Amino acid sequence: MSNIFSRLIQTSRRRSPWVYRINAGSCNGCDIEVAPCFSPRYDGEQIGAVLQGSPKHTDILLISGPITLRTQEMVKDVYQQIPSPKAVIALGSCPASGNVFHGSPTIVGSAEAVIPVDLYVPGCPPRPQAILEAIQKASVMLEKGETRSQREVSHE
Amino acid sequence: MALKELTGLDWQIAFTAVSVLLLVAAELYASRINQGKHFLWMAPTATVLILAGIWVPSTMGRTLALDAAALLLAWFVWQQDKQAGRLFLLAVIVGSILAAIGMVMGGLFGSEAAAAPVGTMLKLVISLILIGFAIKLAVIPFAFWLAPMAEKSTAMTAVLVISLLDMAEFGELALLRVEAPWIFNSVQWIWITLALISMFGGALLALAQTNIRRMLAFSTIDDIGYLLLGLAAGTTGGALGALIGALSHSLCKFLLFGAVGVAEKDLKHPVTLEDRGLSTRHPVAGAAFIAGALGMIGVPPLMGFLGRWRLYFAGVEVGGLTLGIGMALATALALLYYVRAIHRVWLGKPAVETKKAVKDDSLVGIIFIMLIILMIVACLFPALLPGMGGR
Amino acid sequence: MNALAGFSLVILLGGVVVLFLSGRFLSTKAKGWLAFVTGLLALGSILWMAPSIINGQTVELNLFPWQAESPFLLYFDGLSLVFSLMAAGIGSAILVYCIDYMKHETGTTRFYMLMLTFIAGLIGLVSARSLIMVYLCWEVIGLCSYFLVGFWYSETVAVNGARKVLVMTHIPGYALLLAILLLYKDAGTFIWTDPAIAAHFTTGIFLLILIAAMAKSVMFPIHTWIPEAMNAPTPVSALLHSACYVKAGVYLVARMYSISPWQPSWNTILLVVGCATMIVGALFALAQTDLKRLLAFSTISQLGYIMTAFGIGTPFGALAGVFYVFSHGLFKGTLFLCAGAVQHAAGTRDMRLLGGMAKQMPRTALIWLIAAGAIIGVPLTNGFVAKWLLYDAALESGAWVVVIIAWLVSTFTAFYILKATVSVFYGEPSDYLKDRKIEEASTGMLTGMGILAGFSLLFGIAPQLLVNWLAKPAMTAMKFEASQSMTFLGFHMDQSGAPVTAGAVLAISALLVVWIIFAMRKPSPKGVSTFTGGDPLPEGNTLNTIDFSEFTEDVFAPALTALNPDPVYTGIWQGIYKFSQQIRKLAENLEKSPVGLILGAAVILAVVIWLV
Amino acid sequence: MNNWWINAILALLFWPGLLSGALFGWFLLWMSRKFIARLQGRQGPPFYQPFFDFWKLIGKKTIIPNGVNPVLFYALPIIGLISIIFALALLPVPGSSGISFEGDLVLLIYLIEMPVLMDVIAGYVTRSVYAQVGATREAILTIAYNLPFLGALIALAVRLHSFKLATFAAAPISIATILAAVALFVALLAQLKVNPFSIPNAEQEIVAGIHVEYNGLPLALFELTHALETSLLVGLISILFIGPFTSIWMKLLIFFVVAVVVILLTNITAAGTARLKVQHAFKFYWTWGIAATVLVVAAALIL
Amino acid sequence: MPYKLPLGPLHPAFEEPYKLTLSCKGEIVEDAQVEVGFVMRSIELLAQRRNYIRDLVLVEHVCGICSNVHASTMAMAVEKIGGITVPDRARYIRTIMGELERLHSHLLWAGIGAEDIGYHSMFMEIYFLRERVMDILEAISGNRVNYGMISLGGVTRDITDPKSILAMAEEIKKGLEKVVIPIFTQDKTIIARTKGIGTLSKDDALMYGTVGPLARASGIEEDIRESFPYAAYDDLGFKKVVLDSCDVQARVVVRALEMMESIRLIEEALKNLPSGPIRPEQVPLTIPDGEATARSEAPRGEVFYYVKSNGTDTPARVKIRTPSFVNIPSIRAMVKGQYLADMPLIQASIDPCCSCTDR
Structure with missing residues (x-):
């Protein structure tokens, strides 16, 4: 019986990814590409993805931008507010490497240094298709328990 | 006396008592607050004449005595203000002459109660008497003389005219009501209409005044309407109510004019609605004004209530609920103008911060308080009114 | 025994005379004690009569012949007992509170004379057998109210309130006088126990009396004088506007049951008036920021409940009405006295300036909480029993609409009382209070409030005391069959089906509300921070109850304007x-x-x- | 007696209670999401979406925000849920084995208000400014929309001389019924918090409104309550139209058809409007609500 | 007691982080504090460390929405110092890119504005239309965002198939005329939510120094494309849009009409596209000593670049002043006494861009 339920919950994690977006110093290029993901042409609702307003309702965190010093604490705080299991997707090149801003004294330059990232989506900015694919991949990771939040819990 | 037999109230004794009381009070009041040059002797003289008008058995004697008192008072008013005096005099002369002619023609000056005249004569007599008394009692539309008199003369002069003379004239009318009921019965609805016009007209005109004394004068006109209605109703209760109402009216008007007089002595100008918060300086006078106002409206437990409910009852008996509601509405208007005066002039924050409280004359204060207590006691123990035992 | 009937009146009026004569020579406190002892003696004399009235007798006394058809006849039956006990009992508790509350005032001779006259007037009203005497007492208490509200006669707000009281209650009073005179004209007597009166008691007369009762008992749309009257000293507000004065109208309505053959159509009129009043009062209460004005509107709303209870017209309805009248006197009196204590301590009653006073005034806060629970209808308090009786009566008679409206309004009640409680006693103290030294109310004041709150609890736990000793005789007086049984906490066994279910739901939801309030006060200290947009917010930045009422004020503005009859009167x-x-x-x-x-x-x- | 208990439990748990209520509610919610998506030229969520949303939330770890009483945090949605289940059990859907007695309408109204009250308290309890603003708006909106809602129900009850829901379901369709259904529909927009009355959960102003701090299991319960509320409120309109039919299958068919039509109408309104301000909404309900109520009462009394 | 309600830095109504702390009394907003600086990446500093070619890429990342205008203005400034002439075809292509960018930016704004008043369907409708603009952008530059079209002295890519682009532009024009503009100017709920809301008087607008559509909706007649024409605006004949009703409604209308004007400009430019090279044969890597300023009209208003060269391949100083930098403070003048429910729309009506503001 409990098996059925855990199976059900696992499936539903794949079927119902709720997304929250943080702009941590992006040039907003990535952010204006997130909105079309939920607009008629791409329609993320087909795979159950919904953009949420509160981090408390979130499964997947999209983070864009090279993480400026001012937003660093904010990102950490919001990540903590997301109930597990949760996945983090780094959008674009900035959270991976700092992109053109590399070498700026006011950025951290790597999302990994602030929160554990599960998926990187390269591009400046990535296209909506790529973002949706990342969401789907992340939800599969959530289903299989492969996200870092889930793995770290099981290690403990 | 027929009036006593009809109503059970020995009105002559009651009125005499009230008159003497008010005379004493007015003299005491005048000893502290100047009421005109000859007040000291003029007031007793006028009172004696008025009381003579009450007690003289013959109708002619009564009329003459009252007219003499009226002339005396008119002269006194004339001394204080020519215009007001002229109007008063006009009213006294015209009213007395018309009423006297009417009474002569109706045979009322005879020693025995005359039979009612018939036909044209009846209508003529009724017209003359009605108009004559309407002028003398200041019933609307013949009330032109009362307001100027109240405004221009001293407070106690106004009390003498309104509380004593006017109420005595009303008493005379009440006696006529008993002796010659045909004056009323055949034209009952004209009397009632006149009463209603006086009631509403007086109340509305009082509402439109800014001078408090003028307002008080119109409130008298308003009240006369109720008293007339009591007489016109032709019931025992109505007559009794009217007589008690008249007594209460006398006392209340003394309080009202007295309070205004106290304030005027301090302010050095006539009290109008522009004045504010006089109670802070004159608390007792303020209390007297409020008591007088509530007594005029007939709020229990003041003496006015004893008369008022009987008047209402007379109205309900004659005109049913409609007339009752009409009277209540007129009273509501009266309440409105009194409340406005109380709350603008007496209560609330004073317009100018008084540097130090005025020490009011304690004698005047005691007179006021005694009168208020008298009115309350009279309401709770009406047996104190002569002849009222058991009523 | 019968001679006792006059005792209370004689004692009270004697007290007035003594105060008048000796006022000059006594200290303010001594005058207070004198008044309190007088009130206590009057209460004693009424309690002395109580056993025989409970046994079903009536106590009658012919004081003296007053006017021709109308001697001073006193007549105490069950209904008179309820109201006179309320006047003397709650009055005495308020008088003991006054001793400390009024000790810094001048003009207290006048104050205590008027208070005692007022109590005497109410006892006279409820025990008068002659209708013209009813009117006399009716106006006497009206005048006392006028003078007491205008006690501070050089303050413009106070006298403006007094003016409104006089105009708005005196003018409708003429309806009562006309009704009495019409009855006298038809029946030829003023004595209401005379069967001739019952024979001539028509719907027109009922309506006339109802108009007068509506004005005194603050029924919509003649209710707007009561919030203006709140500028009076607090004991006045407590005595006049909660415990006694506003109950005069209720008494008249209840008395009409014993006078007349009751018409079913009158029930509908009463229900409509009562329901409209309870909604309007509660809506306005939600938008108030002045503590006493809030309580004034709450009084309006609660009076709506009482009128509704009497309007149901079944024995249960009458029981609910009588129980509610007495209970409301107790808990609303307490609330007013607490508000007065708060104002005394803080110097203001503006809820925007208050907060966190439970720390400095723990006892006052406790007493307030008991009374607040009662008005919301929490089990263990008399308010719960009263509400349940009302719902039961309505359900039993099939007045479903009443049940819905009453329930809706009771949620409003919970809202506004919560608002008052939280913004006065809990939360952070405002800047205004920070520089003030706030002291707990004095013992005398606490005694006054505590006695009332204690009775609220007593009648909540053991309502059968009130029901058997007061309500049932009153019901008999109202010509109802008094056969209801009542157990502890107000659970009564002679009902089944819907009423029991509804009662259970009511009890559970009321308990839930209490539990939630207490649970809200114990937050868990650690956890993940709340979402505030990423950046932390300054400490203590939450919406308080005042913000809530500002929201409602803003939104309700059109409805409140439409429901306010004052512009019509001004027009x-x-x-x-x-x-x-x-x-x-x-x-x-x-x-x-x-x-x-x-x-x-x-x-x-x-x-x-x-x-x- | 035994039978009564079994019937009650059946009604609470299966039909029309928890199970079928939830399924029906999820179906209706999916319908509305899908329908709106299609109106907007999108594909929309798959059929099972609300179901999976619910289970996913169940499977999440619950975070209790700072300064919130944990017991209260869980209890509020549970109280709301239980009362809405009881309310559903009272609904006289065709084939219901539920409890029915004179006055059950009053109980139903009490129970419908309970989740709203819990919502408001939940908003205040969570100590988030957004939730508190949302809760205040919800409280105000409740006062507003209850006017046409209660007005319509009371008018119908007065017309049928009964406060028993079964009477409603058995009554023939008349002008009064249709007017009442319209009034109920107007109130439904605010009760389901869809545009133009999605004021308490206005995402762009106050993030996620009342539920901003709720997550995991309690949020799942709130979502379930919402689903049950949807089926209850839509069902309440539907039962007004099943009176004239005798066969239970016919009744069921009409019940479903009306429910679907109502939810489609709701969503057409929602898709074609912007969100109003709470002031607008209050005015709307107190003017049009009063007009509708008066109309319904008049129709109930005259026709 | 007024409570504080934070909008942002993370808020569903915001694309980018900035913080608006509202002091509210009930639903009424009494005051607002604006806090920016969340997205500060020190672009001006980085620009002084890189050569001109890399700087063009860097300044494109000042803002993802108006990336082209930043690159082209920087290029204009550098071209001025270096005395580089831009070929006619390149001027036209730069104009087309600039207007396409305005089109997509205004549509993006309209979508967010619709979402801010809870009009979800309208948001979807507009985003559907915006995708057509994105298609054109993609067709011309190969990118949907951050196009990389500008090079020193010209553009990097040519427009090879103006006809198909014209056809697409026609479609967009139809969409705008038939759906977006009518709904925004006639729909009752939208008018109820925009008219008389968030008024910024002309005096306030001048005092805050606002620019762009915001200023033009408050009656300030200023458009760089007309006052200081650059690229091909002189040839194409440009009409600016000015309204003086000062409220959100005016800003909506100004942007709507500007979109129509943009379409007209695009069509005009595509039809009259001159032939010739798209950039000079030879572009120098080092720029001679000197300084220059350049201004152009970005979707949000005037963009100002100051470049100082010291004769090397790296600028000595690059100063960027963006329109949102001056527009954002004017929020304070608009919010007082407004309803909380209108706040998202009011702040959106200035079309704030924080990555521009913070750089």
């Missing part, structure tokens, strides 16, 4: 005033030539007489 007054100015102009024009006026009017009159 009428303006109209009359303008009309009177026209009349004055006309009169002045005519009076310019007095001779012409005399001639003209005389001719017209003569012609009219000629033609008639």
